[in-house]
Amino acid sequence: MxxxxxxxxxxxxxxxxxIDQNDLLAKLREESSTQSSDLAELRPRIFHSTSNPTPIITMQNGKFSAAPAMAIKGGKVAAIGTYEAAKDAAGPLAEERDLQSQCIVPGFVEPHLxxxxxxxxxxxxxxxxxxxxxxxxxxxxxxxxxxxxxxxxxxxxxxxxxxxxxxxxxxxxxxxxxxxxxxxxxxxxxxxxxxxxxxxxxxxxxxxxxxxxxxxxxxxxxxxxxxxxxxxxxxxxxxxxxxxxxxxxxxxxxLPADLMKVPTIVDGLHEVVKDWSEKGFTTVFDAGVGQTGPLDVSVLYALSLAAPLRIAGAAANLTKGAASNIVGNGSMPPDGATDLKIKTIKLWMDGSTQGFTAALETPYNRKMLPNYFRKEPNGWARWAVGSTCPISNAGSDDITEEMLAWATKGYQLMVHVNGDCAAEVVLDAFERIMAAVPPKPPIMHRLEHFTVTTLEQVQRAKKLNLGVSHTIGHVKYWGYTFRNYILSSDLEPDRADRIDPVKDDLDNELVYSFNSDSPVSQADALSYVGTAATRLMYNQDGQVLGPDQIVNVEAALAGVTINPAKQVMLDSEVGSLEKGKDANFVILAQDISSPAVNAKDIDSTWVEETWFKDVRRYARPSNV
CATH class of the missing domain: 3.10.310.70 (Diaminopimelate Epimerase; Chain A, domain 1)
Incomplete structure (x- = not known):
């Protein structure tokens, strides 16, 4: 499987x-060169508000940490603080912007697509x-x-x-x-x-x-x-x-070999990153570079040269040693491998919860299992599970040995675990790896999705200093079917209520983030924020999935800014608005930090402008 x-x-x-690969890469570089020359010249700018005393939401230390003004200069944040301090940092020729009722937040970081x-x-x-x-x-x-x-x-x-x-x-x-x-x-x-x-x-x-x-x-x-x-x-x-x-x-x-044309592919790539920029993303992390071969690296690097956002990624390790085809066999270079500067290896332990292939301790609802999955009511695992999981359809290779091999070479590990059984196997593996190869900062190993899980597993993840990244759309778009059909169980009646347990993450001081796993769900940071802060299920007349796992808007916003920046090891450059960091930010239609904000109203229509390295790369048409 x-x-x-x-x-x-x-x-x-x-x-x-x-496709002629050389032709594809040449066309991407040509497009990148053309787009780069069209970008506006950088100029000093000051952002403040005459009606809101603190419109700059910095997210420093994971808190709103709102400030009166921000200066940007040379693609970087030059100052955060008072209007006077911003003016001094920007200089006399700075262009000023009165935000009025709007606010600024750090550019959103998508850690898994x-x-x-x-x-x-x-x-x-x-x-x-x-x-x-x-x-x-x-x-x-x-x-x-x-x-x-x-x-x-x-x-x-x-x-x-x-x-x-x-x-x-x-x-x-x-x-x-x-x-x-x-x-x-x-x-x-x-x-x-x-x-x-x-x-x-x-x-x-x-x-x-x-x-x-x-x-x-x-x-x-x-x-x-x-x-x-x-x-x-x-x-x-x-x-x-x-x-x-x-x-x-x-x-x-x-799909005959001559179906695809290079210009069509190039247009499609530029269109998708443009869409994400319109949602406020300034950094995206590809969680499977090389799944279709080494061409992935060249395409993503060429695309990144003029994309309206930063592209980073992890090398895919679908089978034993597979990532070596992308990053080589040696230790990780100091700046990362390949032109993309890859510092992360991605492994998969199980499959999809909604697809009945996540590895679970307790079986899926047997009444809903398709006949072709009836022999595996607890799902599937790619690597060996030993006696940890009641799964017969599992691989034979030891994931601990594979993870250890890559950790020893200096790479960060991110491991796909949707089910609690998969999580248990991987947590056991991390315990052995941490003892043998303690990670050096800023490396923080990651559990991806961590969908069906237990409080004890959350606590183990914290003890091991792991980051967790939830596909929070599971709550919004699959919550109803998880609760009523797929995960419903007399043995665990509240199992679905605990999917993506963000409040448990917060209470146990885990570094958590939210992702789309696009194309599994749509990349939309403000939808993630609204979902984490309400747990509302789509089209279910206000029904909430697991109210005990609701967090406030501040904590939810951390899950799309500073927290994922830490997980992709770029928090020294992005994720919060601080002096010296990249001038990546989003202008929102209203102040997301206001106590008057109703979390259920937060969505992507709030994005008015997206700025990447001091250049406005998206503006809602009415703002141009």
Missing amino acids: SGCLEGYNAILELLLAG HVILSAMLKGFFMNCDPLNPEINGKFESTIIFIRSKAKNVKQGEWLLGYNYDPSRLPPNTSTGKFQDLTLDIFAREDLNEHPIFIVNASGHLAYANQKAFDEAGIDNTTPDPAGGQYIKNKGNLTGVLLEPPSYEAFLTKA
């Missing part, structure tokens, strides 16, 4: 397979996410949406989609189970004129119609590929595909 996003990465490999994959999916696949306004969380609307897209498909072409997520749609009223897109459904809805292939949001599953099976040359007698499965019912194909190897025959037909 594969890990999170591997199905999508299989698609990405095919998308890029026919996937840049190239996000760009390619958004640019070339229809988005079947239940949150898509054209779908609006309804199965019937999903079918209407697919039909509307099929009308525009030319003869001989395929209709490709991603992010279909039955766990966020109402269960079938007759079976009580989540609804896969089966051959029967495609036939019933008269959707067989063109081949259709849609990937499930988890990446572990995909769906195809009869026309696609015919084009791929697969029928009831076709043997399953190694590592994949064409799901059958009583010997007949159902239309459901399990794991990326089962996608290959379809994608090879759907």
